[in-house]
Amino acid sequence: MSRYEDAAAGTAGGEGAGRAPAPGKALGTGRAEPVLQLTDVRRRFGSLTAVDGVSLSLPPGARHAVIGPNGAGKTTLLNLIAGTDRPDSGTLRLDGTDIARLGPGRRNRLGIARSFQQPTAVAELSALDNIVLASWRHHGTGRGLWRSPRRHRQLTERALRRLDEVGLAPVAHRPAGALSHGQRRLLDLAAALSGTPRLLLLDEPAAGLTDTDIARLLDVLARLDTDTAVILVEHHSEVVARFARTVTVLAAGRALITAPTREALAHPEVREAYLESVPAEETP
Amino acid sequence: MGFLDAQFVPALDGVAYGLLLFVVAAGLSLAFGTAGVLNLSHGTLYALGAYTGAECGDGTWGGFLLGLAAGTAVACLAGVLLSAATAPLARRGHLAQALLTFGLALAGGNLLVEFFGEDEMPVPVPGVLDSTVTLLGHRYPAYRLCFIGMALLLAAAGTWVLTRTRAGAAVRAAADDPQMLAATGISPRAVHTGVLAASGALAGAAGALGAPIIGPGPDTADTVLMLSLVIVVLGGLRSLWATLAAALLVGEVQTLGVSLMPDWAPYLLFAAMAAVLVLRSGLAAEPETAAHQDGAPSRPARALAAVRAQVTTGTAELTARLTGPLTSRLPARLRGPAGSAAPFLLLLAVLAALPSVLDAYSLSLVGYALALGLLAVSVTVVTGYAGLPTLGQAAPFAVGGYATALLAEEGWTTGPLLVLLAALAAALFSLVTGPAIIRARGTTVLMITLAVGELTVTAIDRMGWLTGGTDGLVGFPALRWLPGTPELLDERQLYGYALTVAAVALALTLLVLHSPAGKLLTGSRAAESRLRASGHPVGRYLLVAHLGAGALAGVGGSLMVTVQSYISPADVGFETAALALLAAVIGGTRSVLGALLGAGLIVFTRDWLAGAWPGHAPLLLGALFVAAVYLLPRGLAGLLPRPEPGRPPAPAKTAAPRPAERSAT
Numbered sequence: 001m002s003r004y005e006d007a008a009a010g011t012a013g014g015e016g017a018g019r020a021p022a023p024g025k026a027l028g029t030g031r032a033e034p035v036l037q038l039t040d041v042r043r044r045f046g047s048l049t050a051v052d053g054v055s056l057s058l059p060p061g062a063r064h065a066v067i068g069p070n071g072a073g074k075t076t077l078l079n080l081i082a083g084t085d086r087p088d089s090g091t092l093r094l095d096g097t098d099i100a101r102l103g104p105g106r107r108n109r110l111g112i113a114r115s116f117q118q119p120t121a122v123a124e125l126s127a128l129d130n131i132v133l134a135s136w137r138h139h140g141t142g143r144g145l146w147r148s149p150r151r152h153r154q155l156t157e158r159a160l161r162r163l164d165e166v167g168l169a170p171v172a173h174r175p176a177g178a179l180s181h182g183q184r185r186l187l188d189l190a191a192a193l194s195g196t197p198r199l200l201l202l203d204e205p206a207a208g209l210t211d212t213d214i215a216r217l218l219d220v221l222a223r224l225d226t227d228t229a230v231i232l233v234e235h236h237s238e239v240v241a242r243f244a245r246t247v248t249v250l251a252a253g254r255a256l257i258t259a260p261t262r263e264a265l266a267h268p269e270v271r272e273a274y275l276e277s278v279p280a281e282e283t284p
Numbered sequence: 285m286g287f288l289d290a291q292f293v294p295a296l297d298g299v300a301y302g303l304l305l306f307v308v309a310a311g312l313s314l315a316f317g318t319a320g321v322l323n324l325s326h327g328t329l330y331a332l333g334a335y336t337g338a339e340c341g342d343g344t345w346g347g348f349l350l351g352l353a354a355g356t357a358v359a360c361l362a363g364v365l366l367s368a369a370t371a372p373l374a375r376r377g378h379l380a381q382a383l384l385t386f387g388l389a390l391a392g393g394n395l396l397v398e399f400f401g402e403d404e405m406p407v408p409v410p411g412v413l414d415s416t417v418t419l420l421g422h423r424y425p426a427y428r429l430c431f432i433g434m435a436l437l438l439a440a441a442g443t444w445v446l447t448r449t450r451a452g453a454a455v456r457a458a459a460d461d462p463q464m465l466a467a468t469g470i471s472p473r474a475v476h477t478g479v480l481a482a483s484g485a486l487a488g489a490a491g492a493l494g495a496p497i498i499g500p501g502p503d504t505a506d507t508v509l510m511l512s513l514v515i516v517v518l519g520g521l522r523s524l525w526a527t528l529a530a531a532l533l534v535g536e537v538q539t540l541g542v543s544l545m546p547d548w549a550p551y552l553l554f555a556a557m558a559a560v561l562v563l564r565s566g567l568a569a570e571p572e573t574a575a576h577q578d579g580a581p582s583r584p585a586r587a588l589a590a591v592r593a594q595v596t597t598g599t600a601e602l603t604a605r606l607t608g609p610l611t612s613r614l615p616a617r618l619r620g621p622a623g624s625a626a627p628f629l630l631l632l633a634v635l636a637a638l639p640s641v642l643d644a645y646s647l648s649l650v651g652y653a654l655a656l657g658l659l660a661v662s663v664t665v666v667t668g669y670a671g672l673p674t675l676g677q678a679a680p681f682a683v684g685g686y687a688t689a690l691l692a693e694e695g696w697t698t699g700p701l702l703v704l705l706a707a708l709a710a711a712l713f714s715l716v717t718g719p720a721i722i723r724a725r726g727t728t729v730l731m732i733t734l735a736v737g738e739l740t741v742t743a744i745d746r747m748g749w750l751t752g753g754t755d756g757l758v759g760f761p762a763l764r765w766l767p768g769t770p771e772l773l774d775e776r777q778l779y780g781y782a783l784t785v786a787a788v789a790l791a792l793t794l795l796v797l798h799s800p801a802g803k804l805l806t807g808s809r810a811a812e813s814r815l816r817a818s819g820h821p822v823g824r825y826l827l828v829a830h831l832g833a834g835a836l837a838g839v840g841g842s843l844m845v846t847v848q849s850y851i852s853p854a855d856v857g858f859e860t861a862a863l864a865l866l867a868a869v870i871g872g873t874r875s876v877l878g879a880l881l882g883a884g885l886i887v888f889t890r891d892w893l894a895g896a897w898p899g900h901a902p903l904l905l906g907a908l909f910v911a912a913v914y915l916l917p918r919g920l921a922g923l924l925p926r927p928e929p930g931r932p933p934a935p936a937k938t939a940a941p942r943p944a945e946r947s948a949t
Contacts, residue, residue, distance in 0.1 A: 082817060084813065084816070084817075103816070104813075104816040104817055105816050105819050105820055105821050105822065106819075108816070108817055108818055108819035109819040113817065113818070114817050116813065116814070116817070120811050120813055120814040120817075121811055121814060122803075122806060122807045122810045122811045122814070123810055123811075124806065124810060125803060125806060125807065125810075129803055130807075130811075130814075132800075132803075133803060133804065133807045133815065133818065133820075134814070134818040135818075136800075136804070136818070136819075136820065137818065137819035137820060138819065152800065188814075191814060191818060192817070194818070195818065195819060
């Protein structure tokens with residue numbers, strides 16, 4: 001059985017049938033307006049087509065994983081959604097609004113948050129300050145550089161709670177540069193969560209984590225807002241199996257298949273292309 | 285036909301000039317693109333070759349060839365020394381290299397003038413070539429024609445070595461992936477030395493051959509360095525052909541351009557450079573230059589580290605002992621998280637006590653140092669906090685200074701009002717130039733801001749009706765604190781005014797930097813992608829920081845004009861910009877106090893110490909920079925007791941360029 005049983009118990013989708021969202025989370029799924037809709041998105045780097053005509057539609061509360069071998073275009077796809085990169089063609093809609101030409105800052109304010117493949121934090125500021133900065137533009141605190149002391153205190157308290165949720169409260173006043181790799185991953189995750197996003201993009205959140213940290217990660221993910229749609233890019237197949245209800249398999253920039261998790265992982269073409277390494281007992 | 289006919293000689297001159305610059309710029313580009321060394325002493329290597337060539341030349345072929353060989357060898361040797369000097373700085377980024385090579389250029393230039401005199405040296409060419417030939421009905425110096433041939437040969441040989449030989453392959457490999465090269469058994473260290481030696485040899489050969497065209501003189505090094513920087517920037521680092529095209533373009537602008545459009549040619553080069561950079565930084569991230577990797581530090585590096593540790597711990601102990609009692613008695617509120625206020629209060633107390641100790645001349649020097657200090661602090665804000673290394677802050681400094689002088693001429697003599705207006709004018713200027721700067725990163729910013737600064741000085745130079753041109757502005761009425769109060773005439777009164785204004789401006793700056801705004805700026809520099817992904821309009825923050833720093837520089841300019849009652853383009857040119865940047869770097873790049881002390885140290889060295897040894901200010905300054913780069917790796921700020929003892933040292937990656945955000949999975 002799984003080492004992550006406790007943590008994963010909350011992710012009904014992974015443990016359950018893997019086809020439909022669990023009843024408690026069905027709210028808004030099915031016929032609802034998609035949160036994110038990609039149509040035929042393409043991105044070329046010179047002669048390399050990193051993302052080659054990918055279409056994807058996610059309802060609110062989606063738990064979607066994108067898997068595929070290295071170089072399949074997973075991170076490029078996330079960058080295109082987050083706005084750090086622009087597509088050469090195709091449309092990107094968030095809640096029906098075209099966002100293809102907006103920058104990453106604007107998209108975040110509309111509700112797209114992300115974690116990075118390399119955890120990214122301001123090394124010389126404390127973990128707490130990092131989270132305060134991450135939530136600075138959210139929670140209706142206005143737009144300017146100025147925050148009243150009362151507002152600032154509220155932001156700080158909220159940031160402390162956020163750190164507590166990911167288990168980093170004891171190191172809140174440590175400079176982010178002094179944290180361990182696992183702690184920095186969780187800090188990056190906390191930063192991504194601090195805006196209460198509509199759509200959360202996670203870029204290999206389990207990479208380089210110890211088993212304890214992975215359990216912690218799954219625990220945090222299990223307690224996400226039921227309305228938040230999540231796209232998880234991950235190589236760690238057990239995390240994918242535990243967390244995701246649906247999976248897209250990318251290979252050479254193309255979507256090989258988009259299906260419920262178990263079906264996708266069991267698909268012969270997928271096994272051939274990428275997943276030979278997954279032991280059979282791990283995909284129930 | 286008549287037009288073409290009249291422009292034939294300047295056009296041909298442009299080709300010769302362009303080819304000469306190509307040989308120099310190819311060396312600069314090689315050193316930067318392959319060895320990762322931003323060599324600001326490259327112009328001095330050219331001058332070295334030119335002086336040697338002129339010294340050996342006696343009008344015979346033998347003397348000429350001897351000069352060529354000796355000039356090349358001497359500059360090649362200098363390149364090897366430079367390689368040894370830059371090796372310990374491999375992991376410290378381009379600002380440390382700039383500090384070192386600028387220091388070497390200053391000292392080297394001073395020594396060359398010492399040996400060869402202040403006048404431009406006459407350069408004898410072999411008798412046969414010292415004549416004119418007739419080309420399409422024009423008389424043209426034979427030497428220049430011959431030079432065109434020689435430069436083409438040199439360029440072809442260089443291209444052949446780089447593209448067709450094993451050594452060239454190693455050099456190109458070192459640029460792409462030094463670790464891979466090391467894995468094939470070639471030492472990247474050897475390639476580093478070889479590249480800098482070749483780069484020096486190119487500059488030396490160009491100097492010896494080109495001496496009859498750009499002759500050896502005190503200004504040679506600066507001219508050649510500036511023009512080759514422009515060429516390297518215009519041509520990019522990728523292809524020799526692009527560098528050649530850029531060199532010919534620059535050569536033609538300098539000859540044909542001046543002949544055709546004398547009014548616009550001075551602006552053309554730097555405007556073109558700025559335009560290319562701004563367009564390019566909009567398109568792609570700066571290519572990361574190969575960092576020189578070496579495993580175990582060499583013996584001199586270890587010895588140096590030991591000396592450095594001695595100096596650092598010794599002075600840290602001293603400052604701790606000096607400021608410790610003071611700090612511990614202060615209320616906790618004043619010992620803020622970003623460092624204590626005590627050092628500032630101590631500095632203020634010392635500065636306030638100076639008028640009772642110093643003579644009038646020294647006092648006015650301190651006043652000038654305050655003005656330069658504000659400029660250096662503004663560079664710290666832009667470079668250290670916002671992460672945009674700038675050589676262009678002398679431009680808002682100039683705007684503030686000239687605004688003050690011009691308004692005073694119009695009869696506006698209320699000091700505080702003038703300072704505010706100067707700050708406003710400088711902020712407006714920075715608002716206009718900001719958008720061109722804030723999109724770029726790293727050395728590209730240095731080059732864009734250099735262009736902005738040079739364009740500003742050129743404009744000041746040429747708008748004589750307003751600015752007095754090269755003569756500058758002098759003789760405007762003295763300031764008053766308020767309308768009706770007596771004029772500030774005496775040095776002591778002026779110093780009091782300057783100190784008050786500077787203290788207020790610095791207090792405001794510190795307040796802003798220690799507020800959350802400072803953290804936003806720190807975040808924008810250190811984790812830009814995280815801040816963007818958290819919804820922050822990073823570009824807007826950088827623009828605001830640039831604008832605020834511009835206002836601060838404007839206040840500095842206003843103070844300078846008030847203290848020295850005079851302003852000219854020489855006060856606000858490249859040298860001022862470079863000194864302000866180096867003051868900030870010596871200070872520790874992110875330390876306001878360090879920048880102030882750095883500026884003080886520079887003024888003390890250049891204007892006070894050099895008073896005892898006239899004519900050697902550049903040598904002393906150069907020595908100061910070279911000493912600072914080795915002995916104070918974290919700047920003067922590194923000497924202060926650390927706010928949090930036991931905190932692990934900052935990770936080395938802070939000096940590295942930001943990771944490119946665009947990566948194909």
